[in-house]
Structure formats: C-alpha cells, structure tokens
Amino acid sequence: MVSSQLAGNKIVPLGRSFYERNTQVVAFELIGKVLVFEQNGNLLSGKIVETEAYFGANDPASHAYRGVTLRNRVMFGRAGISYVYFTYGNHHCLNMVTEAEGIPGAVLIRALEPISGVQIMQKRRGKIIYGQLTNGPGKLTQAFGITREHSGMDLTKEPFFVTQNERQDQPIPIRVSTRIGISRAKQMPLRFYLQTSSFVSVH
C-alpha cells in the first residue's frame, strides 16, 4: 500500500468516532489534519487549512435544510462518509459527513496545503503557481481529481481518508469567521482556518 507510509511515517486513518460528533467540533479539529487520496498508484495528500460546518434543519445555508433529497441523502447517513456535489456548472465540493446517523451534518473542505503529489496537482490544474493549487473548494477537488463518483466513500479507510499530522507537535493558531459564498445564514461563525497558512482561500 502506497498510503501506509507518508514522509517516512506510518499513517492511520481517523476512526468513525472522530466524525460522529458535533459538526462544528469536527470542522475545528480537522484543521491541521492531512487528507490522503491514493489514486492509480499515486499518493496525493495535503494539510487541511480551511473548513466550514453545515448543519441541517437549523441551518438555511445547508443542503440538508429542507430535508432529504437525492443529492444530499449522504448527509443524513453514517458519519465518516464523503459527500461530493457539483455546483456552478464547473466545480465539485468535498464534504465529510458528521454527527450520529440520521442527524444531517457535514464539513466542507475549503482549502489544503499540498504535501505530496504536487506535480499531478499542477498538471490537473494547469497552473505552475504552487500557492494557487488548492486554495479553494473547487480548486482542491480539481487538483485531487475528486468528482461526484467519489461521493459516498468511507473516509475511515484507504484509499481516501484523513489522518493525524505526525509533524504537528505544537498547538496551531486556528481562527473562526463567518462562512463564504452563501446567501443565507451568513452571520453564523462556522468557518475555521489556519491563520498562518497562505493557502487559505480568503483572509
């Protein structure tokens, strides 16, 4: 397995219990973790530096606000599953399902800092500028080759998962703000980002 090692360290996917918690807590704690995607023998990975929390009935900005639909049903299912949707005719967005089964919730991954597979990401993005590879939800899915086909995948095991950052040995400066790009429930402070990262989509 390519993904059993990363930068010389043994890596283990976060377990289901990490995701089966309050969406806001999961969104906060995902900052600094590492997203890993093994694809065609290539290992792509990146440090998560920006997330947003989306709830259900109490969150007008969430896809789950009006109840279950064909698209959002994953959000009502088991935690630790990927929810990928297509938007604006061009872009995919990657979410991670949270909360207990039956309670809708998901964390949108808005930005990453590339760790491995940078050449593949640059090829897919058609960009040479390193800093613009994955600094937005649509950009990172393009760089990682994530589409709706990857919705419903189990993030607690290979080849697509999140792991602890082994190189993180001290507290990181996480900031909170309102969410971006939405027209409803704008005032809710549910966006989390790594203050020191240049890959955050909007400072």
Added chain:
DNA sequence: GAGAAGATCTCCT
C-alpha cells in the same frame, strides 16, 4: 416541464 438559484473560478477592466 420550466425557471431560478447556486457552499466557485477565472478572466477582464
């Protein structure tokens, strides 16, 4: 079935 909105990105001014 039609129309509108959209958790975005990129290019142009």
Added chain:
DNA sequence: GGAGATCTTCTCA
C-alpha cells in the same frame, strides 16, 4: 472588483 461561464438540482405550477 465585477461579471460571465456552465450545468446540476430543486421548487413550483
């Protein structure tokens, strides 16, 4: 900073 691209999904009649 603003607007267009582009097409899926949802709502409403």
